[in-house]
Amino acid sequence: MSVLTAFRDSERARSIIERIHRRNTGDISIMEFCGGHTVAIFRSGIRSVMPESVRMLSGPGCPVCVTSNADLDRAVALAKTPGVTITTYGDMLKVPGSRESLMQVRAQGYPVEIVYSTLDALKLAEEQPDREIVFFAIGFETTAPAAAAAVLQARKRGLKNFSICSVMKLTIPGARALLAMGEVKVDGVIGPGHVSSIIGSDAWRFLPEEHGIPVAISGFEPLDLLAATDAIMEMHEQRRPALVNTYSRVVRPEGNRKAWGAVEEVFTLDEAGWRGFGIIPESGLVLREEFADFDADRRFDITVEDSEEHPACRCGEVLRGVITPHECKVFGTACTPESPLGPCMVSSEGSCAAYYHYQRQLA
Amino acid sequence: MCLAVPAKVLELRDDNMALVDISGTQREISLMVLDGDAAPGDYVLIHVGYAIEKIDEEEAARTLAMFEEMSLLDEEVPEGEDPLV
Amino acid sequence: MKHKQILLAHGSGGSMMHDLIQELFLPAFDNPYLRQGNDQALFENPGGRIAFTTDSYVVQPLEFPGGSIGELAVHGTINDLAVGGAKPLGLSVGMILEEGLEMELLERIVANMKRAADEAGVPLVTGDTKVVERGSCDKMFINTSGVGLVAEDVHIDGHNARPGDAVLVSGSLGDHGVAVMSERRGVQFSTPVVSDTQPLHRLVARMLEVTKDIRVMRDPTRGGIATTLNEIATQSRVGIHIEETALPISAEVNGACELLGLDPLYLANEGKLIAIVPEEAAESILSAMRELPEGKHACRIGHVVEDRPGIVRMRTPIGGTRIINVLSGEMLPRIC
Numbered sequence: 209m210s211v212l213t214a215f216r217d218s219e220r221a222r223s224i225i226e227r228i229h230r231r232n233t234g235d236i237s238i239m240e241f242c243g244g245h246t247v248a249i250f251r252s253g254i255r256s257v258m259p260e261s262v263r264m265l266s267g268p269g270c271p272v273c274v275t276s277n278a279d280l281d282r283a284v285a286l287a288k289t290p291g292v293t294i295t296t297y298g299d300m301l302k303v304p305g306s307r308e309s310l311m312q313v314r315a316q317g318y319p320v321e322i323v324y325s326t327l328d329a330l331k332l333a334e335e336q337p338d339r340e341i342v343f344f345a346i347g348f349e350t351t352a353p354a355a356a357a358a359v360l361q362a363r364k365r366g367l368k369n370f371s372i373c374s375v376m377k378l379t380i381p382g383a384r385a386l387l388a389m390g391e392v393k394v395d396g397v398i399g400p401g402h403v404s405s406i407i408g409s410d411a412w413r414f415l416p417e418e419h420g421i422p423v424a425i426s427g428f429e430p431l432d433l434l435a436a437t438d439a440i441m442e443m444h445e446q447r448r449p450a451l452v453n454t455y456s457r458v459v460r461p462e463g464n465r466k467a468w469g470a471v472e473e474v475f476t477l478d479e480a481g482w483r484g485f486g487i488i489p490e491s492g493l494v495l496r497e498e499f500a501d502f503d504a505d506r507r508f509d510i511t512v513e514d515s516e517e518h519p520a521c522r523c524g525e526v527l528r529g530v531i532t533p534h535e536c537k538v539f540g541t542a543c544t545p546e547s548p549l550g551p552c553m554v555s556s557e558g559s560c561a562a563y564y565h566y567q568r569q570l571a
Numbered sequence: 572m573c574l575a576v577p578a579k580v581l582e583l584r585d586d587n588m589a590l591v592d593i594s595g596t597q598r599e600i601s602l603m604v605l606d607g608d609a610a611p612g613d614y615v616l617i618h619v620g621y622a623i624e625k626i627d628e629e630e631a632a633r634t635l636a637m638f639e640e641m642s643l644l645d646e647e648v649p650e651g652e653d654p655l656v
Numbered sequence: 657m658k659h660k661q662i663l664l665a666h667g668s669g670g671s672m673m674h675d676l677i678q679e680l681f682l683p684a685f686d687n688p689y690l691r692q693g694n695d696q697a698l699f700e701n702p703g704g705r706i707a708f709t710t711d712s713y714v715v716q717p718l719e720f721p722g723g724s725i726g727e728l729a730v731h732g733t734i735n736d737l738a739v740g741g742a743k744p745l746g747l748s749v750g751m752i753l754e755e756g757l758e759m760e761l762l763e764r765i766v767a768n769m770k771r772a773a774d775e776a777g778v779p780l781v782t783g784d785t786k787v788v789e790r791g792s793c794d795k796m797f798i799n800t801s802g803v804g805l806v807a808e809d810v811h812i813d814g815h816n817a818r819p820g821d822a823v824l825v826s827g828s829l830g831d832h833g834v835a836v837m838s839e840r841r842g843v844q845f846s847t848p849v850v851s852d853t854q855p856l857h858r859l860v861a862r863m864l865e866v867t868k869d870i871r872v873m874r875d876p877t878r879g880g881i882a883t884t885l886n887e888i889a890t891q892s893r894v895g896i897h898i899e900e901t902a903l904p905i906s907a908e909v910n911g912a913c914e915l916l917g918l919d920p921l922y923l924a925n926e927g928k929l930i931a932i933v934p935e936e937a938a939e940s941i942l943s944a945m946r947e948l949p950e951g952k953h954a955c956r957i958g959h960v961v962e963d964r965p966g967i968v969r970m971r972t973p974i975g976g977t978r979i980i981n982v983l984s985g986e987m988l989p990r991i992c
Contacts, residue, residue, distance in 0.1 A: 211635065218973035221974040244574055250978060252978075253972055253974065296988040297619070299990045303989070305635050324619065324989055325621070327599075329936040347991065350623065351991060353623065357621060359600065360603075361603075402574075402616070403573060434974070454634060455634075456630045458629040459629045464604070464606045464624055467604035467605075593914060594908060594910060594911030596838075596846070596912040597845060598845040598846070617915070650663055650670075
């Protein structure tokens with residue numbers, strides 16, 4: 209597929225880098241909201257080819273990182289409930305809750321299964337009718353349709369031993385909360401490409417229209433990210449904040465109505481606790497009343513001791529873009545990927561882990 | 572968030588499933604949340620086992636042409652496409 | 657074999673154990689050392705320096721595209737000897753079997769070990785079998801140890817990398833990691849990628865014919881080349897620079913990594929070596945490597961530098977730089 213591989217073409221990328229260097233934009237802070245972008249930026253070395261005047265910030269777009277300890281503690285308690293097998297995506301396993309991570313729970317002999325897809329969790333429920341299969345659902349709008357589809361499938365197949373523990377969140381309320389806090393100067397936003405494929409690029413119009421912040425919806429190849437950065441710089445220079453969609457091969461203005469329809473059929477909005485942000489109203493997805501049978505929180509009576517965050521961990525400020533990981537005292541000392549104190553060091557797309565892996569000695 | 576990879580649809584299967592190919596690696600995925608139909612030969616974006624969107628190759632070519640331009644905001648964008656959505 | 661499954665009695669020291677050894681292991685691994693029939697294999701003292709290594713194999717699943725735990729157990733230990741410049745003399749085999757293991761599976765694994773040992777020309781000279789209760793081990797574990805001979809003028813050592821040296825790799829990366837991953841529950845996919853499990857002692861011998869002056873050699877198994885290069889950079893107190901565009905990674909391995917959100921630099925290899933060699937010998941060593949099938953796709957991926965000792969850096973296709981760290985913990989598929 210030549211047209212898709214062209215987005216990996218380093219020649220093309222270099223010409224955009226040159227263009228960026230020719231610009232006289234002055235100091236500019238550009239934030240990517242999406243953890244996938246964070247990883248792509250690090251892996252392709254984009255930060256290292258940017259002019260000094262361009263500051264790239266990472267926002268709260270890693271679902272693993274914004275999962276609160278209270279939610280993690282709930283998953284741990286579910287995993288220890290007799291008869292329950294917890295299934296979840298690989299990213300969640302290492303994140304420490306108040307007391308332990310799912311990985312540690314698994315080591316104690318409780319069944320914790322990594323799945324690639326909710327389809328695998330459904331399969332497990334069919335294969336093991338005597339066990340309660342609980343899917344610990346993390347993620348943003350991109351991932352929510354997969355959870356909704358699983359619930360719809362479970363109902364269709366009459367599965368009685370499948371349920372979901374939803375800690376899924378919405379990016380737009382998160383982005384709004386971040387801007388409302390006003391702690392960081394954001395001159396432009398790289399919009400999350402895959403979230404936008406579901407909710408549509410139009411969902412980000414509030415950035416230029418209400419906040420005067422240019423936004424470029426971007427894909428995940430180096431070329432996409434460079435072009436999005438370049439577009440933001442140009443809009444900033446010309447003081448013409450607008451919405452540019454540089455990922456139109458995937459993202460439509462209205463998004464994927466069918467996928468979002470499935471999400472709305474199964475889930476409804478509720479407040480959600482975000483690490484680093486506290487409670488954000490209408491930012492979480494919980495199962496609707498008519499799907500109560502598939503709601504692990506309603507089906508299992510679990511009690512969780514008071515949750516607490518590690519006192520030295522500054523992940524919250526990292527997530528809000530207030531500090532870079534280097535500014536946290538425990539970064540790389542008490543807190544490393546091997547023994548993480550906070551989630552940003554755990555998830556491969558957490559800012560701290562990304563800094564630790566790709567930039568520790570380049571700082 | 573949201574790792575998704577382009578994949579080519581190889582064949583449609585029962586239960587709204589499809590076999591797709593990601594540069595030689597094949598996996599069965601679900602078309603349940605895809606908006607519209609997919610046919611063998613189409614490219615789709617796969618996220619956690621579900622096709623979430625089709626990839627529009629013509630649009631991709633247009634985007635590439637747009638990246639070549641000196642400016643994404645120029646009025647004269649190839650093929651009369653306004654990049655400002 | 658009479659029994660369809662391994663029973664505890666197969667490890668009891670009694671007649672069933674005797675039968676298992678006589679009917680399965682001895683005929684399969686037959687060689688003069690094993691025929692000595694003692695608790696140890698006796699070698700003539702060949703003189704010179706002896707290399708001695710051990711490795712345990714606990715791979716799941718036991719069989720995967722391109723191989724099984726059997727080949728791994730033979731190749732892995734041969735390769736640990738080979739990358740030290742040693743000519744392997746013989747291996748020991750320690751089998752730990754779980755009660756209930758299907759006999760057919762064991763027979764297949766044993767046949768694979770025999771074939772691997774025969775093809776490599778390295779005998780399995782002594783062995784041991786234990787059977788543990790159900791639940792005490794996951795079907796089967798194998799330990800192999802090996803001894804080899806190192807020629808007088810060979811000094812391959814992790815401390816020897818010097819600024820200016822070339823970094824070579826013997827072929828494509830990540831194949832074994834993807835082959836095994838494709839069979840794991842929860843991430844199953846079909847892939848044309850097969851494990852690269854193969855012995856490297858002949859390749860090393862060919863390289864040493866070109867020059868004895870090979871500084872460092874490693875086989876980048878668990879943790880992939882990222883981890884191996886970091887070990888070398890730390891041991892030799894040098895920096896290492898690699899070029900992303902030079903890395904031999906197949907499209908299929910890349911595809912599988914994209915699907916699962918993994919980084920091919922961290923995937924295991926079971927039939928590849930990394931060599932750090934003097935720049936002036938690099939091209940002739942590469943030509944020699946390419947004469948053998950196991951080195952057909954050998955290439956240069958970078959060089960050793962003086963600055964930032966202990967750090968491995970990679971130049972990306974767009975001209976950026978990133979640090980390559982060691983693998984931390986377990987590599988998990990990610991969604992984000």
